[in-house]
Amino acid sequence: METVRKVMNSYSVYPNYITKVTDRLFRIQDGQGDYALKKSLLTRETVAGWENAYHLAASQNLRSVLPVYLTHKGNLHVEMDGSIYYLTPWVQTDERQDKKEYIKGLFHGLGDIHANTKRSESIDKDEVWNSFDTYKEYCIGLQQDLLSFVERFENNRYMSPVELLVCTHFKELEAACFLGAKRTEQLMEKGRQDRRWNWSLCHGNLRMSHTLQTAADPFLINWENTMYDNAVRDLSGLFSRETIYHNHSGSLFMELFPEYMEKNKLTTTELYLLIIHLVNPSSYLKLIRMYTAEDGPLMDHIPSLQQNYRRILFGLEFSRYIEEEYESFSFNENGN
The missing domain is CATH 3.30.200.20 (Phosphorylase Kinase; domain 1)
Incomplete structure (x- = not known):
């Protein structure tokens, strides 16, 4: 001391x-x-x-x-x-506050920060958009890898709990690979039409535990990873970290998302990018590769696979929510 x-x-x-x-x-x-x-x-x-x-x-x-x-x-x-x-x-937190009001206040505060510190610039370099094209092909490759793993597991006479879990998740994981490629293609098309890119002050490590719940709007604390980046950085990080748990707040995040949009309206390109982050299946596939590289079933992989699956499932639901609530953003199959 x-x-x-x-x-x-x-x-x-x-x-x-x-x-x-x-x-x-x-x-x-x-x-x-x-x-x-x-x-x-x-x-x-x-x-x-x-x-x-x-x-x-x-x-x-x-x-x-x-x-x-x-x-x-x-x-x-x-x-x-x-x-x-x-x-x-020292801020005394108010644990009695309704979670819905808490998240609403968080979206208000975060939206204000992103909006009031926003600056825009034009991205003229084609290699930036070409990198997204590379990612689209990467998603297609992940889809093939996933299918190969599932076929391999199904050929086993007795599947381990890990293999059974992966086969159970296959439908949603395949959809995530497809959606990631689709939204990336739409992002490139829209981004090349409007080459503006927004930068805001971002927390960099946003999670519910880095907010202080008060009777008024919550405070955001622990800015040690702060940076200037697109606002999607904070939103995707928050959603990804908080939706991996069994009883997560995903439904409230979607219900209250307009509260954030009212403060800092994301562009179509930014909405595409947010969904791409949420449905990214690379961490899930990495766990499968780690499992197959070891001898015998590794039960320790099951919690991590479940957590990644929950985050991806939220991403798929969030994408459907955006299609239903924001028709003007043209989330159709052709990306027009």
Whole structure:
């Protein structure tokens, strides 16, 4: 705790109580304020990008970004014993808040951040779009690989639990390969017509555990992986991380997606890209290859296969939802 006290001296805060919440999070109380001290994973190479995110949040008045205190020297962080620390207010979460209202608030805050920091530029290089053409062919190849694995498993007299699971998932996995190729083709056609590309401040590691649930809209915390990228980066990451669990929030994500679109309306190209990320079957196929490379059934693969399957299943459902709710985006078979 001596290191923590030294760090707090840099903020002219002298703790009465220090509570170790996790190995990297401390609750600090000095009788006047309640603080959260984070021992980050930032390095000297990455801290500049993190600082820029907070400068941008302050200049744009992004209320969903939990503010960081300045040291008495005016710095956003403290480097001590090879680690970088930063200090924020301690926010008491409201666990009683309805999950629907919580996700609605999250979409409002995230949409505001993406919209208020957005900048656009023209992509004139054909190699960018050609890379998507390569990915389309990759999806077609994955579909053939998947079929080969299933035929191989079905030829076994007794299938292992892993093999039986893969065969059970085959229909949806095949659909994901087809949809990935289809949406990629549509993205290329639309992207070549309108070569604008949007960049926004992105969290970079967005998940429900990186938000603080309050009576008002939640705060987004842990901006250590922040970057400037397309807003789809955050949305695909959030959906992918949260829909792998058995009782996930996928139905609420779809029901409340218009709340995000109202704040930051995604283009047709961006919607294509979001779906491509969600139905990407490469991680699932990688697990199958790992399984077949080992001797004997590897039961440890089953949870990971199930998690990837749930994420892909959500992607297929999300694609159908977009077709039904956003007819103007022309998600038809020909991509016109």
